[in-house]
Amino acid sequence: MMREVALLAVALCATSSLAFLTPPPRPVRSRCGVRDRVLQMSGVERNPNFGKLMGGYLFPEIARRRSAFLEANPEAKIISLGIGDTTQPIPPHILSGLVHGASKLGTPPGYSGYGPDQGVKDLREKIASTLYGNRIDPDDVFVSDGAKCDIGRLQVMFGKNVVTAVQDPSYPVYVDTAVIMGQTGLINEQSRQFDGIVYMPCNPGNDFFPDLAALPQRPDVIYFCSPNNPTGVAATRPQLEALVSYAREQGSVIVFDAAYAPFIRDPSLPKSIFEIEGALECAIEVNSFSKYAGFTGVRLGWTVVPKQLKFRDGSSMHADFNRMMSTTFNGASNIVQDGGLAILDKEGLAEIQTLISYYLANAAKLRATVEAMGYKAYGGDNGPYVYVDLGGKSSWDVFSEILEKAQIVTTPGAGFGPGGEGFLRLSAFASKENVDEACERLQKVMVK
Ligand code: PL4
Helix, strand or coil, X not given: CHHHHHHHHHHHHHHHHHHCCCCCCCCCCCCCCCCCCCCCCCCCCXXXXXXXXXXXXXXXXXXXXXXXXXXXXXXXXXXXXXXXXXXXXXXXXXXXXXXXXHHHCCCCCCCCCCCCCCCCHXXXXXXHHHHCCCCCCXXXXXXXXXXXXXXXXXXXHHCCCCCEEEEXXXXXXXXXXXXHHCCCCCECCCCCCECCCEEEECCHHHCCCCCHHHCCCCCCEEXXXXXXXXXXCCCCHHHHHHHHHXXXXXXXXXXXXXXXXXXXXXXXXXXXXXXXXXXXXXXXXXXXXXXXXXXXXXXXXXXXXXXXXXXXXXXXXXXXXXXXXXXXXXXXXXXXXXXHHHHCCHHHHHHHHHHHHHHHHHHHHHHHHHHHCCCCEEECXXXXXXXXXXXXXCHHHHHHHHHHHHCEECEEHHHHCHHHCXXXXXXXXXXXXXXXXXXXXXXXXXXX
8 A cells, every 4th residue: 555655656756856847937836746847837926137148158168169179079188278377386475474474273272263254354454455555444455355355346346327337358257246136237249348337448459558538338347357368468557547537537436456467577567556556535445365375275355445435415435335335245264364374474474485486487478479370469478368359250160270279278259348358368377297298289289
């Protein structure tokens, strides 16, 4: 009898799952009393802004294409010059900071639980003094789990009623988060621009700096990255002075992404927007230890929101960002913050210079290789990316050709906005051996 009941239950379950092949609009309890979560729709309305985004996020898409190629060609020896992810080990002094941070958690006096949402005082002070020469107040530093996460938090803080401006091309997170927040309309299929975003063209014709006087609309928030991703070009002091002056005139706020600042080797180029007079009244800076301390997986960054910054109604941006952090973030990992303190020691700073020199040597080799083949190339001297002009070719086509013929992953410029079409980004975050090999392979497939 028990066996019959069990069989009946299984049969009912099977029938009920068949019945759900055409899913009902609301979750319904099956006769087995178990919800069939796979086939049912919830009653939750989708955030319509996600429907505006075109396809997936750029970098998972690159990873997907790489995996698909590898699946079809399991013997392929792929070299990645694509996603800007560090490859070299964390140097000893910086590593000892992480080890120290972890070990002290095993001792009663060294143990700590939740820390301050804004980061430990020592690290905020050390960032302000070592990296900003005390130009900023340590209280204005918010230590975080990385620049990308902070860009998302800033977008939530600004909300949906602001007009965002971006360099075109730029790191896709600025535009995608603006879309998700509801700041934009739909994408224009022809121009590949989102309605509501102010695109600031940056290309060789304007020395990669936008004509601010020609912008079609006054932006509220200007995302500006220097050294830029993907072009690898760093803005000059006069250019940043013009940007600050424009923002002050227009009452706009600059979100300055300085994630690659330590790659700047030319002493005349500013590493922070706060080197520019007047920036404390109109700029926020997002920053990160990811790219030069090998912390892409460790996760540690910071954002500087000066107390001087005010919204139109006179309220404080610093107070709102603080509210944002304390409501949605529980502080960066205590272990990792010890790693950050070690980066800013004399020994740590020397170690990162060695790492940066290593990646910049790769960049120089990549740039020289493509230039020797007759391509115009930019960046790579004060930033870790080389930006190659493809002479009118489609960047996704060249991406696919290089993947198929040379088994090298690159990043198509079009992924960074319509202004990036016709360009290819090569990342220098690879081992020297891989860069040497990649240059040999590129010489065979990119011949003009
Ligand atoms: C792939 C201008 C890379 N999954 O590590 P974070 O969060 O402190 O910094 C991220 C970041 C911030 N600002 C700029 C950047 O270029 C990046 C990282 N960009 C790239 O190849 O363009 C890594 C991309 C990663 C991502 O989506 O960020």
